[in-house]
Amino acid sequence: MNKLRIHKYLGLIIFVVPFLLLQSACTSTTVDEFRQGATGITTDESVVILGRRQGSEYETREEFVDCVGDRVSSGQDAVTVIPEREFVDAMFPWFEPRTAPMGVSNLERLMADNLVSEQMEKFGIRYMVWLDGFTETSGRTGSISCTAGPGGAGCFGFGSWEDDSSFNARVWDVKSRQNVGTINTDASGQSYLPALVIPIPLIARVEANACSRLGDQLKAFVKGG
């Protein structure tokens, strides 16, 4: 009888877990590109990717900006990316949340300052990319409870939630002082956390997928593709 029960649970785990794993790996991502001008970049030019942080309700996470930067600067047809922190510190105080240019007209005025344009020249910046967005978690359901006693410990229950990422990347051509395009990325996915003695996290990598898709699209965009 006990053997039958063990086989029953094993069977459940063998079929249910992969099914849930498959579900959690499914993140739906859409990318829209709106091109407003021609692009192209030489090997001695670079791109800087910055996060918008003017809003009081949210700010574009540094980790997401770094992720997109890593994606653009790696792999085939890699583009040189100046790290955000290095650029903002070198250009201080012109790219702080309070002082950063909000539009290309502000960039035009900024570049009129000799010190600013000299620094830009030193970095060899051709394109400035502004990332704006965040990931929201919603639809939390279920509960998990854990207990511990002399005989052992364990968790039982089930939890799930949905993550929605929405980011847009505005690309400014520093040479022509023009906004050359916008790339919008929306990603969503459902995560699960069943607990059968031990919790088994089945996390939808929503933001990671948004980063990789946006990074690839951005790389192709600045290259002129």
Place this chain on the structure above:
Amino acid sequence: MKRNIFCQYTKQLLGGCLIFFVQSCGTSSIVIEGQYPSPNVTKIPLSIGVIYPQELIDFNYVEYSEIGEEEYRVQSGQSHRDLFDALLPSMFERVVVLDSIESAVSQEVDIVFLPAIEEFQLALPSKTKLDVFEVWVKYNLRISDSEGEGIADWILTSYGKTPTRTMRSVENSINQAAVVALRDFASSFTLGFSQVPEIRQWLSQR
């Protein structure tokens, strides 16, 4: 025998946990530490003397819990010193630290700068129910000539925030939000100094 060993380990573990929780109930002290870059601005052709009041150096902010117990103690004096040490030499041709206004004439400075913190506010996610740590600082800034005659006296506020992050301690987050607020002050001060009406007028009359 096994039962005795088990009881012994359980008592040690519980004792350790008790010590940990008692210690963590005390006040957390945070000394603000950050790196402040020098601004990329054209220098103002002035020699400035700066007086750091003791209240600024010893500035302490205490955050109380809902039952009136000290929760966090934030010390920002040295960080403000570091900030002004990075800021002022890039803004002015010459910077001298003064002990008092009386030494301004002997040091041959054109103006004397006296910064002071009027107010410091901290917002914690545990109280606001938002996913962000926030710091506001209100400064009173005074500029006088070398003889102590007032030129300008104005208020400048700064704001800094940092989102909550897993694996980052509350102390680390408060430090990060405070550093962002200090950088915000630095950028506003650097770009707004010559635009203060009284200072602009004084500069035009030189």
